[in-house]
Amino acid sequence: MGTITFLLVLSFLVFFHELGHFLAARYFGVKVHVFSIGFGKQLFAKEWKGTTWQFALIPLGGYVRMKGQDDTKPGIEEEGNDSYNTKKPWQRIVILFAGPFANFILAAVLYFFIAVLGASALAPQVGKVLENSPAQQAGILAKDEILKINNTEITTWNDIGKVIVNTQGPLKFYLKRDDKYFAKTINPYISDSQNMFKEKIKKRMIGISPSGKVINLDLSFGESLVFAYEKTIFASTMIFQGVQKLIQGIIPSSEIGGVITIGKVISDASESSIIALLSITALISVNLGVLNLLPIPALDGGHIMFNLYEMIFRRKPSDKVFMFLTIMGWVILASLMLLGIYNDINRIFLNE
Known part of the structure; x- marks a missing residue:
């Protein structure tokens, strides 16, 4: 078959x-x-x-x-x-x-x-928080849901990386934990990382990884067109x-x-x-x-x-x-x- x-x-x-x-x-x-x-x-x-x-x-x-x-x-x-x-x-x-x-x-x-x-996409939910990272110092915990960074609404985990990399200075994270809402200010640091081709690069990071939770995206007709364009x-x-x-x-x-x-x-x-x-x-x-x-x-x-x-x-x-x-x-x-x-x-x- x-x-x-x-x-x-x-x-x-x-x-x-x-x-x-x-x-x-x-x-x-x-x-x-x-x-x-x-x-x-x-x-x-x-x-x-x-x-x-x-x-x-x-x-x-x-x-x-x-x-x-x-x-x-x-x-x-x-x-x-x-x-x-x-x-x-x-x-x-x-x-x-x-x-x-x-x-x-x-x-x-x-x-x-x-x-x-x-x-579908990875949910903007925190999985692991690195020791002594900016995220840990700000009090971010596993299973925290990231709703917004500065003025940018966060829908998927990929959105988080885009904002961190493309924004200068400290970032204000709006989070949800156990049905409670709060905000944390985080100063990203420059760290060694790898790109998709396994090349060593310097990258703005805060020290978190995804939980692995997957969500289905409910996209309108216009959003579906944008999704198709961006993916292509x-x-x-x-x-x-x-x-x-x-x-x-x-x-x-x-x-x-x-x-x-x-x-x-x-x-x-x-x-x-x-x-x-x-x-x-x-x-x-x-x-x-x-x-x-x-x-x-x-x-x-x-x-x-x-x-x-x-x-x-x-x-x-x-x-x-x-x-x-x-x-x-x-x-x-x-x-x-x-x-x-x-x-x-x-x-x-x-x-x-």
Whole structure:
């Protein structure tokens, strides 16, 4: 069942990515010969409005084949107003960007549904109070509920961290303890900490941790839209930073996961709850959008780079350079895929 869920989710994400390319191409009048979910041998095909819609044997991706675009024949010249290569560079960039953009939009829609169905978060309830910390010195105790800091209403535990980090000077905490309300003034201190990438950082802290209590968020329509926007931006930023840290060597290459890891995560999420499945699907959708924008030839970002070059220098890269960079791009992608699978297999054996 897990494998079926994985294939359905992946096909769903690929469909929306390619649909973005397809709709943008058709908007500019470009003929699309094939819309494929999967690669390799054709398993099922249906022609509709001049496009062959198909499922192929290897379901790990997809593509739209447009008139006038062929990576194996960069110098191809197909005349006519319905040809990709006769469009202006900015129009081609829009067509290329539309795929990743569709993934971002899909993620936002999924996060919106999560908000409507019942998003959850850690409650702003104190769990542990560190010895000799500003919180302990102010008299904060375990199970205290934080209602407000200065003039900011606190709804979730994440709100507390945002206020502490982004506010200077002492903070006035409004708390609830055993049905009694009171206020405490706390002076945060700068302490050693780690970010999500396990880098050592300096951070304003008061010395408390969450109790682990989870609450359901009762969000209005407008608040659900804001939730979806913020979650999509956060996920995108996190993945962009993750790629940057990987290139810098801060994140080890052993952390790269392949299709086996993705499949396991999707399978586990589907067995947990619909909210968990929607959350991981949204995160993978953002991942696809970000990774496809990387300036690697053979990816959308690489083709965008070629078109930017044409816009700046008023000429296309030579066929020889285009082919060389495209092949190098495929080598990089294949190497990353093999590394991911290698890491997946290592994790399986290490867990046994």
